[in-house]
Amino acid sequence: MMRFLETRRSSTLAIAGLVLGALIFLLVNVLAQAGVKQARLDLTEGGLYTVSDSTRRVLKDLPAPITATLYFSSNLGEAVPRYREYFERVRDLLARYRDLSRGRLTLKVVEPEPFSPAEDRAVAAGLQGVPITQAGDPGYFGLVATDSTDGREVIPFFNLDREAFLEYDLTRLFLSLADPERPVVGLLAGLPLTGSGSPPMAMGGQPPGGQPWLIVEQIRQFFDLKSLPDDATPIPGDVDVLMVVAPSRLSEAALYAIDQYALSGGPVLMFADPVAETAALERRPPGADTGSDVAPLLAAWGIDWDAGKVALDAEAARRVAARGTLGRQQVIDYLAWLSLTPRNLLPGEPMVGDLEALNLATAGVLTPIEGSGVEVTPLITTSPRSDTADSGLFEGRPDPMDLLAGFTPRGQSLLLAARLRGDIATAYPDGPPEGVEAGAATPLAKSVAPLNAVVVADADMLYEQFWATRADFFGQAMTVPQADNHNLVINALESLSGGEALADLRGRGTTERPFTLIQDIRRQAELTFRAKEEQLSQRLDELTQRLQEIQSAGGQAGQALLSEAERQEVDRFRAEMLEVRQELRAVQHAMRQEIETVKATVRWLNIAGLPVLLTGVAIGAVILRRRRRAAAQPPVSAGQES
Template sequence: MLNKFSGTLTAILLAVVFTALVLINNHLLSDMRLDLTEDQVYSLSDGSKEILKAIDEPVHLYFFYSDKASNGMTSLRNYANRVESLLEEYASASDGKIILHKIDPVPFSEAEDKANQFGLTGATVGNGGDPVYLGLAGSNAYDDEKIIAFFDPKQESFLEYDISKLVYQLTDPKKVHVSVITDLAVMGGQNPMTGRMDPPWTIFTQLQQLYDVQKLGNDIAEVPADTDVLLLVNPKNYSEQLQFSIDQYAMHGGKVLAFVDPHTDSDPMSAMTGNGATDINNLLASWGIEFNGEQVVLDAASGLDIRTQNGVERHLGYLGLQGNALDKDDVVTASLDVINAASVGALMHKKDSKTKFIPLIQTSDNSGLIDGATYGVTRDVNALASKFTSTNTAYTVAARLSGTAKSAFDKVPDGVETDDFVADTKQLNVIVVADTDLLTDRFWGSQSNFFGQTIFTPFANNGDFVTNAVENLGGSNALISVRSRGTSARPFDVVDALTVKAEKRFREKEQQLQQELQQTEQQLSQLQGQQAENGALVLSDEQQQAIEQFMQKKIAIRKELREVRHQLDMDIENLGSELKFINIAVAPLILVLLLGFIARISRKRASKEA
């Protein structure tokens, strides 16, 4: 009786302790989190935390997720939980400045109308299914609104960047001011070679639609004070005063996007002389880059096919860079498919530089260098190819520079008045591209006339690349530091290894059976064809027997082929069964035995003490 009462009392005490711990966790420990994932995917980076600290007015985030409509979509629901968890982390770390609203936009409800008002996209999954929403809308105290139309699971590595960018845009809603310094007619003008008026370059027309763009000539003395992003295109004939101003702009944490080129097809004078050298090599060197303006990169693997007098031929200087040539871990290039460029140069990281050098665009390994002057006078595609020698090196065409850098100037130049000379910085933010031709329309799009309106159709991502770079640099230093993170889904390395092993074991057998099946079907077709040619209505006994044998063989081969294909998955299924047995039976059994062993030792100690 005493043991029964003691057991009941123990159960009651355990229930009370459990309830107390739950209450303590919910009320006192709700803000405490421990992220044990490899890439810390459930934690905010330092850059995101800095953005949250800068919030002055409350920001409302509306997370629209179709919980009911997504029933049965396991992968999407798992990703939605990942997004929701990260949004809760933002709200928790914002000290009450971010107010998170979770909304399930059920069809034909006010919640769905609100999602549509924000401009969110409902994905239709399956035949006749309800639209599934998985997006985010945000608003600030000034009624500014920003949205993420749909969280694409394929872009999970940029999930934190996208959310932080939305929060930053609501915190600092002013339009980004882009200062463009160039003597090229990027905004349109008279062509000195043809005498005709050229239209503005489409890339800069698009930038004007998104940002406050100011075009300046090479004759200015200093960078405008209100510049958020400094865009240098084919920098030539820069005065020492202007170079010093650019240097100090970068040293003070200003963002620079520079396009240099060893041979500029878009510059008539450079195209004739082959001289595309830049004036800012000293600035590039201080940023950690070595650039030889007298050498052009040829790439046998990435050369584009162009139309010549002899037909369609491959031009080793006109490059279509795609796939592994584009950095998939940087937000600027991750979503791009192809960048078309011409007569590109090579950027190299200075060995003694402490600046962080990240290649964004690279050529293939089957590349080599050619003198820029020789390239300029070699018009024949085949003659150019004959001068190509591969160095088996992938050359960097575009790179991101960040971190520590020194000024290109030891002192303030004569004639310049300033009391704020900065000799070094730890906040360098620069992107350098060794080509200017990729900015011109002909390398990334085509124009057509549609009822009197000019339609520009892109066939490459050059415009997206420039827009992404300006958008990324136009954010704060904290936002720029939030780039690609890890994903919550982890690869099953053991399963992958088993898959490879199984395929290697059974693939040869499968191929052999496929060949036997194909031969059997051919022989059967020949017999049936002979019957049709002879016009025979009745088959001989030998023909009938042969056809039956081939049919039986065909059935037997198909059966064996299905069995082989089934065997491909057997090892993986067995592994799954073993894991289920371990998780469901073995692990709990070990835990029970361990607890029983500890309890037994405790009772023995208690009896000895008594």
């Protein structure tokens, strides 16, 4: 009887527990719907779905009310469900912006139905319609933001390829409305950044017809860009930041103007370059290259500049297609083209701290001069597995295999970019260069304000071929960055001009995220492969030379008379060649298999790792709970059992 009552009581408690659990579950869901509907758990590496501090600052400081009208065609979402999901994300993020703006931002969501006034307003505002039916009916998905002073900013169409950059695009739009007055950037360029000058030569991916480089378009989104002539002396007074590109291709007059501007305390962003590969974009007549020596100017700034050296880095080398020693195409490391990661950037520095990837091409090396009195802050460095090469090797494209064969890492990182601060003297103590007029102002012999400059040892990195891809989306130009080269430029200009509004936003969403473990395995395997390949090449050369010697000795119009010993020697060489080829194939197979094993392991961890982990935790919790219950139950005596 007692056991029956205990069983009945346990059943009642179990049913009550289930009912109570169901009520708690319903209550939690109701509270979630009412209070935390927009809550998100962001597990992405760069926090792509978390509102950044930059966005919060921009929204907090909005000077006037802004109305954001989001247009979306429901038939676009029906035709492409992915756009419906993206629309919901954009709408939710804008709602979050509205909440953070303290009433300064008003959000409207409008469906521009065909032939409706809403569609007319969308078209008039500059939204891009895309055909979604066979009849050509357009679908819209864009944003129009306006303020009380008739200012307007538009995103014509939210393309899926830029989803990772959504917060950046939205925040930049509201920042443009909030701060219409932009700093002035003066551009002194020895390369055709603005598309001016002679027609460009043929080069893959170049802007056709002398169009401006993509980096110029990016700068104009945040600054008023003012292109300066090569003989601009002095630098105009309305220039807030001076950007100098490829100074060795500028005139002495331009270098003197840069010197005087820096002495006056004007901030300078300089991209020097020992080998300007993108100079091929501009066909200059003979004698047009000035060949000015920028080394004295940089020496006055505390930097030793050797235009005869190019930085090489085995860890950061980019992969290129090249012809191997056996004549076949291979994808190998090109030591002079660098793909840098956060390991190469100064952490905590707003200019570079939040960037994910930078691509450089035949960059130079900056060496601080001891005792110069200039504070040199390293921003970008190579890995310790670095060395330098003679810049003369890169007048034509060198063989990547030759660079690898002669490469010996020095075990020390090389400086590729630095921020310079301190008191300096002029690089022209004897006055302006010959033929250069100083103007009305008295030439400065020393700085009246501390030097404020950033120097990067590469100018080719500005060209889009090295950091982005262009595409045309129904007549709308679209850019998808592969690296953060443009973000480095904008961050540096903002920092030098006194503002860093979007510094922690720009590095987000970069599409190039390499698997460093797989790259290290591949590089190690390729080192072994190259050693074997060199061995095979040397043995083949020895065989060829030996056969030529035998043929010359045999005479008879080139018909060699081979002795038995010589025939055996040739056969031995051929057998050895086959053995080495087999070893090469084995190394290649082992390399591919090791990489595939790592990929499979990573894939398994991504797909099955978390479920297996959670299952293990759940099973462990159940076992532990049962053990605790068993330990808590009192022992049953023999008399009670009967």
